[in-house]
Amino acid sequence: MAGLSTAMTISAKAELLSAGHCFLATATPTASSSSSTSYTSVSSMAGIAVGMSFTGTNVGAGSVVSEITSSTAFTSSVASTGSISGGTLTFVADTFKLALFKVGVAGTYGAATVNYTDMTGNSDETSGAGYSAGGVALTNVSPTTSGTTGFITFSPNPSWTSATFSTIGALLYNTSVRLGGTSGTNTTGGGRALGVYDFGGTQSVSSGTLTVLMPAATSSTAVFRIQ
């Protein structure tokens, strides 16, 4: 039966176990390098993971952390283009987006949803002034734990201004390609769905502002959590 059921997608569970999603927040430590793939004297390796892209002055285009070699050093996929002496580097993890479903969806969405392309394949994404296809990018807040539960949140909440559209729910998905292979109908591996959220009714806005409120980041209410 067409419609939405709030759920974590089953596919996301396997993908998490396959290092398919990285929710780390942007990190900005200082480091040194000299026309090399070796980066040393990193002020803090906290929140840095293999696969994160990074930028900075004299950082080679497309640089990605390829190996963590010590508590203060890592290897990059691309050599630095010049001298970096205690320069600030900006590391970013995956980009997650929240896309909105239209009213009267044709498809069925919930735990079995696999990819953003499930939504677009059924033409079930909302549209209208102020809404761009794909939804809005979210700002990661690094994962944390409380008790026996790990969870994540995003901040600020996603908002649409000067907007005219209606929606019944949202799809949280990962735009970054961390895992190869096909995901649903997406052969590049991007767009992997993490959660479907039913708003419990139609939310309409006409030349107005719509804000989606993420729940409080606790072990029992966070928008995405694992016990």
Place this chain on the structure above:
Amino acid sequence: MSLLESLNATGGVGTIKTMVNPSGGNHPAFDWAKNTADEIFNPVVDEANANDVVSVRSMITSVLEPVFDYAIQRERLTLKNVEDHCSKQIDAHLDAELALKNIYKLPEHIWTNKLTNSDWYHAALCYIGTMIATAKHIERLLFADANPNNTSAQNYKLGDK
């Protein structure tokens, strides 16, 4: 589940709510305050204490509203006066701390001790901070809508941050 209650957590996804301002512009400070109070103060109680919950939540809303109002007005003014303000990271931490200080100044009630619990404090601080950051975020989006020639604002909106 209640933010205040310590329950066996289950994995999964949380409940997402929405706020709509049909008039355009930012959500009113009262709406920000009320939605925040609803989320951070929602103890599970029996009917005998239901009115007390409403009363305390109303008090929390009343001390949060001026914090949101000030944060929004300040962001709006800064956007107007600083050309590339959108290139700076949104900072809501001090506003959130002030909001919590105001909550702790409320007259004593039956949940006063529970609100001093470290877990509640940090969760509430995070949530209030996120809501204030979102209010400021919307000011930036609105500024971008009204100022198509402001590069910083347009880059901000394109970044969907």
